[in-house]
Amino acid sequence: MKKIINNPSNVIQDMVKGMTLANDGQWVQVENTNVIRRKELSQGKVGLVSGGGSGHEPAHAGYVGKGMLDAAVVGEVFTSPTPDQIFEAIKAVDQGKGVLLIVKNYTGDVLNFEMAGELAEAEGIRVEQVIVNDDIAVKDSDFTIGRRGIAGTVFVHKAAGAKAEQGASLDEVKAAAEKTIEQVRSMGMALTSCTVPDAGKPSFHLDEDEMEIGIGIHGEAGTERKKIASAKEIADELTSNIIEDAGLAAGDEVAVMINGMGSTPEMELFIVNGHVNDMLKEKQISVHQTYVGEYMTSLEMAGFSITLLKVDEELKQLLAEPSEAIAFKEDI
Secondary structure (H helix, E strand, O other), rough: OOOOOHHHHHHHHHHHHHHHOOOOOEEEEOOOOEEEEEEEEEEOOEEEEEEEEEEEOOOOOEEEOOOOEEEEEEEEEEEOOOOOHHHHHHHHHHOOOOEEEEEEHHHHHHHHHHHHHHHHHHHHOOOOEEEEEEEEEEEEOOOOOOOOOOOOHHHHHHHHHHHHHHHOOOHHHHHHHHHHHHHHHEEEOOOOOOEEEOOOOEEEOOOOEEEEOOOOOOOOOOOOEEEEHHHHHHHHHHHHHHHHHHHOOOOOEEEEEEOEOOOHHHHHHHHHHHHHHHHHHHHOEEEEEEEOOOOOOOOEEEEEEEEEEEOOOHHHHHOOOOOOOOOOOOEE
């Protein structure tokens, strides 16, 4: 697969430079790191840090901004950032009220963020951590023990970010994040694989008439390979699985996210969204708000994921709070 890059070894440094320059009114790069931080921190609030491997853009840096994250740590492609980089991010956002780490459930991420938190606490910074595990497709994988964290992580960023912006304590911000994690479920599919720059070849192969159900965000193959189906059939299958796993029932209310995996046209994402909304209406589950676009990608993979977040009045309010993050702008 052809790539518009320079040296594969410098992909991350080149990307971080370009990202920071494109948003220099809002972001700064912490010196000698791959950490992107808000240029102006809201004073006296809990700090929020997330991050992970690259290749998921706009995640995670796209969610740095007032109302969401204070900093994002950028790792190598599909590789956790190192503890020292995460530690620098924690120090860069701490204002004395503590820092919450939002971590997707992958073994490398969990271990490295935990280690960075321990380093920070040794210097007197209070750190708490939440683990996002919204992917219902797998219980365990080569990357994780337990369910993976995928696009539902964006809702966690939003809820925790809004709570922190309100001046809540670290315990209160963590509670809002944990509530979101408890209520969010996702599942994805793919028509093609993706190519990691260093590898130079797709991580798996699909014939023209095949698709993968239950893919991850690191180029993993799915849990089931099937003949390609219509948008309605795929949307119905994924949505049914999520509804069942989440225990959603008539009268419940959800936020919907239709997330492109990197190279799926918006036309197709909107078609999927129509079918998801039809199924929810049939099940008498109300749609509070819908988000369609690319939020958590896997390089140039063709496919999508569906995320449903069961909302109550608190979560609806937190979703509605203003966000200035470039990938999730929200105005009251």
